[in-house]
Amino acid sequence: MLTLASLVTLALGPVLAGPLPSATGSREAEAPAVLFVRAERVYVRPGEVIDNGAVLVRDGRIVAVGRDLVAPEGARKLSGKVVCAGFVDAWSSFGLDAGSADDQRTSPATRTVDALNEYVDPRLRLEVLGAGVTAARLNAGSSSREGGVGALVRNRPEPGADAVLLGDCCVAASVGLTREGRGRDVFDSLGEVDKLVGSIADGLNYLRDKNDYKVDLEEWRKAITEKEAELEKDFKKAKKDREKDEKEAEEKGKEYKPKKYKEDKKPSPPRYDEDKEVMARVANGELPLVVQVHRCAELRSLLEGTERFDRLRLVIAGGSEAMDVADELAERDIPVIVWPAPLGRPRPDEFEDADLGLAGRLEAAGVTVLLGTGGQAGASRDLPLLAALAVGHGLTRRQALAALTTDAAATLDVGDRIGSLETGKDADLLILDGEPLASSTRITHVISHGDLVVGQ
């Protein structure tokens, strides 16, 4: 029985282990940092503003938000016109080792947290922070057919273990990209969709096999227990019978074969497969699947192929031609991460139909729009400017702000940690001298996990 128990643990271990190391507050040994931020406008979340409010931060967390707060004794007081949550780049490679970011041979089991580059120029880190981008989704192999498990990482002036907010915030994949030897053959592209759908189905089957195994194992245990009880009860008779059988066999010069019971056949677990382990979590809706896909044909094919996975949480990245399937995206509540960059020509084939108005049109069609910097190194710093460009081309300010805060956090499963200024959330916030996203607005202070990292 002991052996059995350990076997179960072995098989389930990687699943149960779940989230990778997350921020566990390796706070500096200084006096507990208490910050009291007062502002004319406190953006609790997009559309919810407190006039003349304040935010109280203690030990890296927001402990109070409201109008009638009083600064506690010894608190560091800061003030500004506007305070809002730090921005999240939903499609970045900042702080990721370049080779891993562009790796084309990743698999779902590849972990982005293993590819974080601690040696990024500190000046660059401060530039990104200074622009208000306090966290980013990073993904090893984000343009690979099968990317790895993505991480939601907080930008810190000094990288450390507490930077990782969520080590498994999604799994990345891509279909129909034309780079690194991947051609622009339409059948190849659709084949990539089929492979991806197949990989989700494999994950689902793997999950079923594991569940079946759990049930079988339970049944087997039960049967064994019953049998043992029965044997115990009839122990003497059974012993006699066996001795008799053994004797008879000896007399007849035959080999004694103990009677086989069906209960002796212990069920075996499905063969462990690291990639299927991850895809099982994707199929089960535990991890969102972020697929970079652009053309209408691939989008349609992907939507069709994934319809049967009712727990799958699909997210589209890029989506140059996503307007062609906007109704279905809205209906199935599939967010699109748009990269609103003014791309010239010639540009990668899949971006041929990309334009700055995409975010606004998708929003108007009822699709949740997130914003990112396309995984371009260092571009996270310019996310607020790109978001402003998207606003200039039709995205509402409210959705642009939601895309950079609440919606990004919710989609990537860190909605309970960051994205809004609510009691209990991590203190990642910006103090600005004007409305967020207006180009004339300056960010005067940036607070990351309760630490004042930009401004004085």
Place this chain on the structure above:
Amino acid sequence: MISTTKMLTTGVLAAVLAAPAYPAPASDGGADTYAVRAARMLLADGREVEDAVLLVEGGKIRAAGRGVDVPAGVPVLEHDGVLTAGMIACHGYSGTRGETGDDTRSVLAEARIANALDLGHSDFANALAAGITTLVITPAPDNLAPGSTAVVKTAGGTILSSAAHLSLSFTDDALRANRYPTSYGGALAELDARLADPSGAFAEAVAGRLPVLFEVSSRDETQRAAEFATRHGLGGALHGARRAGEVLSAVQQSGLGVIVGPFDPGTPGRQLDSVVALGGARVPLAFGLDAPQEDGDALRLSAAMCVRDGLDPALAWQGLTSGGADIAGVGRRVGRLEAGLDADFVLWSGPPLDLTSSVVEVYVDGARVFGGVR
């Protein structure tokens, strides 16, 4: 006097016609005289005037500013946003369709990129939609002297100048192992010789009648070009000088302007710092676009990136309009909202350096060439 409605109709027609082929010709017979009253007008020096009027007559600006008298009977368009001069992008390859270089000879000083232009190309419509009304078209810096630049409008097919600058390339792109010159030293010797006994475009440059566009890339190329300009008394501008701010004294001494950008998202902060330093030293600035490799909106994005990093917004706006026009040598035609200049202007929903603002309408030579129906 033609009625407002009629004028608007022709304007709309012109905008529709503009899309596929030639953008609207300047003299399309629309209302000859009209006025635009804007909630705010941004002047070339960065000053903002409220409730200002732009009076247009025959495709030219007759008056601009606050308190401009509109003669009786002149139709007035109201704009509840910002009115500015059209922007100018001072470097790019729009409409050249690859006709930017000839690698058989390294000195082609008499070549004119204007002769290779397709003025109906969609590149121009792309720039127009971003609020850019004038472009400097440049030969690629693959030759020592690849020819002269052209200045064109993005609508109407107007070539403002078919020889705006003599382009000289100090980049290593102009140096080939199989063609003279093969080294920086050889390149300088060749150019020194051409300027010692100048003829053609070189003579124009030496005489100060033709500014020089110095194509550079690295910091040492920038320094070399600036010192070369000082030595020969050449005027003009540097382009591609990513770190010009680090060799500021050489640049200042040369008196050259600097065409900066385009800056892609993620451009290292050091390059932007360089622009801020140039601005602080009052070096004349302009912005390049390098279309079609860049989309028209990259021009404003580049300027906004510099402003975010500390460039005075007024200087950035000058670089996008009057300063750019001066560097392109067409400052007396476009780039300012001033009486006598071409009526090339943009109606914005808000301040143009705020990227959340959008282009509402664009007018070139007084005719509406981009924008919807009112």
